[in-house]
Amino acid sequence: MQTLKDLKALTAFLKETQVLSSAISLLSWDQETYMPSGSGQARAEQLSALMGLVHERQTGKEMSQLLSASVDLETGELKAGSSSGDARASALLREIWRDYHRATQLPSDFVRRMGLECSLAHQVWIEARNKNDFAHFAPSLKKIVALKKEEIDYLGYEASPYDPLLDTFEPGLTVAQIAPVFAALKEMLVPFVEKIAASPAQPKDDFLRAFYDEEKQIIFGKKVLAAMGFSFDAGRQDISAHPFTTSFHPTDVRITTRVDPHDLLSSLFSSIHEGGHGLYDQGLSVADFGTPLGESISLGIHESQSRLWENGVGRSRPFWRYFFPILKETFPDVLKGVEVEGFYAAINAVRPSMIRVESDEVTYNLHIMLRFEIERQLIEGDLKVDALPELWNAKMEEYLGVRPKTDAEGVLQDVHWSGGAFGYFPTYTLGNLYAAQFLNQAKKEMPELDARIEAGDLLPLKKWLNDKIHRWGRQYTSGELVQKVCGETLNPKYFSDHLHKKFGEIYRLE
Numbered sequence: 128m129q130t131l132k133d134l135k136a137l138t139a140f141l142k143e144t145q146v147l148s149s150a151i152s153l154l155s156w157d158q159e160t161y162m163p164s165g166s167g168q169a170r171a172e173q174l175s176a177l178m179g180l181v182h183e184r185q186t187g188k189e190m191s192q193l194l195s196a197s198v199d200l201e202t203g204e205l206k207a208g209s210s211s212g213d214a215r216a217s218a219l220l221r222e223i224w225r226d227y228h229r230a231t232q233l234p235s236d237f238v239r240r241m242g243l244e245c246s247l248a249h250q251v252w253i254e255a256r257n258k259n260d261f262a263h264f265a266p267s268l269k270k271i272v273a274l275k276k277e278e279i280d281y282l283g284y285e286a287s288p289y290d291p292l293l294d295t296f297e298p299g300l301t302v303a304q305i306a307p308v309f310a311a312l313k314e315m316l317v318p319f320v321e322k323i324a325a326s327p328a329q330p331k332d333d334f335l336r337a338f339y340d341e342e343k344q345i346i347f348g349k350k351v352l353a354a355m356g357f358s359f360d361a362g363r364q365d366i367s368a369h370p371f372t373t374s375f376h377p378t379d380v381r382i383t384t385r386v387d388p389h390d391l392l393s394s395l396f397s398s399i400h401e402g403g404h405g406l407y408d409q410g411l412s413v414a415d416f417g418t419p420l421g422e423s424i425s426l427g428i429h430e431s432q433s434r435l436w437e438n439g440v441g442r443s444r445p446f447w448r449y450f451f452p453i454l455k456e457t458f459p460d461v462l463k464g465v466e467v468e469g470f471y472a473a474i475n476a477v478r479p480s481m482i483r484v485e486s487d488e489v490t491y492n493l494h495i496m497l498r499f500e501i502e503r504q505l506i507e508g509d510l511k512v513d514a515l516p517e518l519w520n521a522k523m524e525e526y527l528g529v530r531p532k533t534d535a536e537g538v539l540q541d542v543h544w545s546g547g548a549f550g551y552f553p554t555y556t557l558g559n560l561y562a563a564q565f566l567n568q569a570k571k572e573m574p575e576l577d578a579r580i581e582a583g584d585l586l587p588l589k590k591w592l593n594d595k596i597h598r599w600g601r602q603y604t605s606g607e608l609v610q611k612v613c614g615e616t617l618n619p620k621y622f623s624d625h626l627h628k629k630f631g632e633i634y635r636l637e
């Protein structure tokens with residue numbers, strides 16, 4: 128018979144494990160921001176020692192003893208009286224078991240082999256991209272695909288071998304759920320992109336690549352972050368090669384950006400994007416730190432928060448009605464003669480591009496469709512790694528009307544596969560779909576929201592997200608959360624409607 132004392136001992140153990148994990152995150156953050164270039168070897172040893180400790184705590188005897196007081200370790204079934212009928216306590220145990228089960232499903236020998244192969248493959252991928260030579264990366268990628276198939280055997284599946292890979296990043300999501308949604312989205316987007324390209328109303332946006340002082344860009348970005356409610360007492364913004372967000376605790380959330388003096392949008396929108404991630408992490412429950420109830424639900428929900436702020440707010444007209452005059456004061460010379468309407472159209476220009484991370488709100492998801500389809504064929508079918516560059520380029524031409532001339536601007540552009548992150552890409556599109564659905568719901572509940580944003584007051588939206596999404600941690604699955612917040616499950620209609628309304632107006636489409 129287990130008791131409340133057992134649950135307390137279990138959560139205390141988890142919190143201590145999380146403190147160690149936070150130290151790993153801090154060392155990793157430092158590696159990307161301030162670490163001297165000669166410290167790589169020493170840092171790798173520090174990280175690997177701490178990771179070993181954390182893995183031992185997550186899967187070891189102490190953990191299994193503490194958890195088995197409340198949960199059947201084999202099936203995940205709660206033992207009688209373990210949650211006393213309390214929904215939050217039973218969700219807590221469900222999620223703790225989920226993590227434990229996943230961590231123990233993979234033999235440690237396999238985890239080591241995968242870790243080693245990925246760290247080697249990462250180096251090879253960098254070389255291959257620099258040399259613009261997929262053949263250099265192909266042998267590594269073949270090994271990783273084989274290891275992923277081995278991993279799938281350990282994890283097991285019912286309908287599709289791709290399901291356990293999706294489940295890693297978006298718990299509960301299956302191919303059967305998402306494939307029809309993505310197929311319909313693709314069918315809508317391809318002709319929509321063609322229509323936009325054929326429109327005579329093309330925004331003029333060359334002024335975005337004039338000279339913008341880097342320091343002033345950062346100061347302006349921080350003004351926007353402060354208006355969003357990002358707390359600089361509980362977070363920082365620093366510079367890194369690739370923008371990211373990491374969190375050590377809800378009171379210590381780090382976001383990064385990069386600045387290009389000839390690209391006004393790069394730093395600005397990465398700040399807003401990472402700021403959206405940061406607000407989620409700052410909005411998690413401090414009392415539940417270290418347990419699943421103090422963690423974000425999934426990558427898709429996390430991405431919905433960054434996309435909602437970046438695209439739903441940061442690329443909207445009400446936002447710039449307030450912020451454009453401030454931007455103009457910051458850069459009076461370069462923006463002389465630019466009006467808010469012209470600026471709004473310029474930052475929303477749609478241009479099919481080779482590179483996913485540089486693409487706009489409309490074409491972005493086609494880059495994801497392509498990757499999703501290729502990953503499925505690699506995992507479910509018998510697509511050969513050597514055939515990837517040609518298939519990639521053919522799909523780019525079919526979906527976006529552009530064909531990469533080199534592997535570097537085609538199949539080699541993303542880091543994900545070198546790290547074994549198959550099943551990750553779909554969460555980006557999922558984030559876009561959730562974001563549009565959440566924002567639609569927020570506007571329904573707060574009809575004055577656009578007027579508030581136009582007055583520079585972004586806090587009502589931040590508070591709504593804190594209340595509806597952030598504070599719950601992993602009490603609900605992503606599907607349950609969307610149902611709870613919006614009264615329906617994932618519905619791509621809101622994203623589709625948003626694109627048609629916004630870009631139909633900018634490009635004067637019928």
Ligand code: ZN
Pocket residue numbers: 400404430433
């Ligand atoms: Zn993101």
